[in-house]
Amino acid sequence: xxxxxxxxxxxxxxxxxxGTMKGAxxxxxxxxxxxxxxxxPHFRGETVYALAFDQRGGRQRALAGTQxxxxxxxxxxxxxxxxxxxxxxxxxxxxxxxxGLAVANIWQLRPGPDSDPDLVYCGVEPAxxxxxxxxxxxxxxxxxxxxxxxxxQWTPGGGGLCLxxxxxxxxxxxxxxxxISTGGFYRSDDGGASWRARNVGVxxxxxxxxxPEFGQCVHKVVHHPSRPERLFLQxxxxxxxxxxxxxSWHDIANGVPSDFGFAMQMHPHEPDTVYIVPIExxxxxxxxxxxxxxxxxxxxxxxxxxxxxxxPQEDAYETVLRDAMxxxxxxxAGIYFGTRSGKLFGxxxxxxxxxxxxxxxxxxxxxxxxxxxxxxx
Amino acid sequence: MAITVALPSALLPYxxxxxxxxxxxxxxxxxEALGALAGRHAGVMDRVxxxxxxxxxxxxxxVDGDNIRFLDGLGTAVGEESTIVIVPSVSGG
Numbered sequence: 001x002x003x004x005x006x007x008x009x010x011x012x013x014x015x016x017x018x019g020t021m022k023g024a025x026x027x028x029x030x031x032x033x034x035x036x037x038x039x040x041p042h043f044r045g046e047t048v049y050a051l052a053f054d055q056r057g058g059r060q061r062a063l064a065g066t067q068x069x070x071x072x073x074x075x076x077x078x079x080x081x082x083x084x085x086x087x088x089x090x091x092x093x094x095x096x097x098x099x100g101l102a103v104a105n106i107w108q109l110r111p112g113p114d115s116d117p118d119l120v121y122c123g124v125e126p127a128x129x130x131x132x133x134x135x136x137x138x139x140x141x142x143x144x145x146x147x148x149x150x151x152x153q154w155t156p157g158g159g160g161l162c163l164x165x166x167x168x169x170x171x172x173x174x175x176x177x178x179x180i181s182t183g184g185f186y187r188s189d190d191g192g193a194s195w196r197a198r199n200v201g202v203x204x205x206x207x208x209x210x211x212p213e214f215g216q217c218v219h220k221v222v223h224h225p226s227r228p229e230r231l232f233l234q235x236x237x238x239x240x241x242x243x244x245x246x247x248s249w250h251d252i253a254n255g256v257p258s259d260f261g262f263a264m265q266m267h268p269h270e271p272d273t274v275y276i277v278p279i280e281x282x283x284x285x286x287x288x289x290x291x292x293x294x295x296x297x298x299x300x301x302x303x304x305x306x307x308x309x310x311x312p313q314e315d316a317y318e319t320v321l322r323d324a325m326x327x328x329x330x331x332x333a334g335i336y337f338g339t340r341s342g343k344l345f346g347x348x349x350x351x352x353x354x355x356x357x358x359x360x361x362x363x364x365x366x367x368x369x370x371x372x373x374x375x376x377x
Numbered sequence: 378m379a380i381t382v383a384l385p386s387a388l389l390p391y392x393x394x395x396x397x398x399x400x401x402x403x404x405x406x407x408x409e410a411l412g413a414l415a416g417r418h419a420g421v422m423d424r425v426x427x428x429x430x431x432x433x434x435x436x437x438x439x440v441d442g443d444n445i446r447f448l449d450g451l452g453t454a455v456g457e458e459s460t461i462v463i464v465p466s467v468s469g470g
Contacts, residue, residue, distance in 0.1 A: 070465040071424035089420035095428045102427035
């Protein structure tokens with residue numbers, strides 16, 4: 001697929017933001033989601049682990065967390081679908097000088113609730129949470145997590161010590177959660193002022209105590225806005241659900257070929273439906289049996305079914321990373337994921353069938369989707 | 378007399394387009410000189426050094442042709458007319 005000119009999606013179109021190890025791509029299609037146009041690469045040669053599209057308050061802003069191999073990390077924004085990007089003079093995500101910490105990478109960008117349209121959260125490596133009050137132009141650290149007593153005991157996993165997942169109370173309340181590899185799931189009930197580990201029932205295979213208070217390598221946590229207290233968690237070995245905002249977790253690895261994996265995605269309209277891409281093992285991070293299969297539960301984890309139509313089922317040594325799966329809000333929902341080998345797949349029927357959208361991008365680390373709202377919506 | 382700081386092309390946008398910055402005051406070490414550079418072009422120094430005040434891993438700083446990593450780091454002495462060259466390491470992309 002040859003790149004077109006700058007992205008020009010219309011209202012109702014699906015916009016995909018794809019972060020790779022060598023830049024970012026924007027792809028867009030109408031609601032049929034059969035023919036895709038592409039724009040990029042943006043930020044040539046830079047790693048883009050974090051992307052978001054913010055349509056709160058009439059805004060149509062793309063945010064990108066970029067990492068230069070030489071010059072560090074910065075959050076850039078675009079209000080014209082990538083035709084131009086901000087170039088902040090100062091790097092806008094930086095630890096305080098007396099913290100002894102330095103940003104190694106930006107792992108997550110999460111626009112806040114609709115009730116606070118200028119609030120954007122940012123998760124970084126080494127694990128910390130930053131907040132912006134100006135729609136992503138500048139960020140300050142969330143002190144309650146920066147100074148957490150557990151910090152000295154958080155240790156990096158294979159991908160680094162990263163705060164990669166941010167879950168918010170969709171009502172705009174004070175409750176929120178973050179996931180850290182390796183640190184575990186933490187919840188705040190006071191808007192980030194204080195945090196407590198919430199990992200009861202989540203195992204840590206690599207520690208002497210298999211069920212510690214914290215230290216788990218949580219890979220992804222998702223929930224549905226209609227049932228925010230019910231969380232689903234993909235762990236470094238383990239699939240879990242919590243019905244009480246993380247106070248306790250229960251094993252839901254029922255009928256999956258492996259409970260190791262990274263990516264997890266909530267269906268946008270069905271609160272019992274979740275998608276994962278099981279990976280064979282921590283020591284062999286490819287899909288089981290070299291069959292690229294998405295697994296779906298429609299009963300909140302009581303059972304899982306493979307979804308493979310249109311996906312390669314032979315010699316497919318693929319990996320899907322934790323932020324490389326997403327969904328659009330059309331009905332039927334579109335589900336998308338990208339692989340480390342640079343393939344981008346999409347389904348326009350909530351996973352029943354798949355097609356390859358792009359086959360030779362650089363290694364994909366992040367995929368986000370947005371349905372373009374009408375101007376002023 | 379002045380210390381010359383030569384910048385790579387990637388950092389010119391953060392130095393007002395200048396590929397060289399002249400530091401007229403007297404500085405004794407690389408650290409002092411770069412501190413002065415930070416006062417003028419903070420965006421340049423954000424990209425050369427991290428929040429801990431350390432030169433980024435894949436950035437090299439030369440003083441009169443010598444890499445400070447093999448001398449005294451930021452404590453490396455500079456003369457009144459030294460040339461400091463900042464370059465990205467041969468890597469990345």
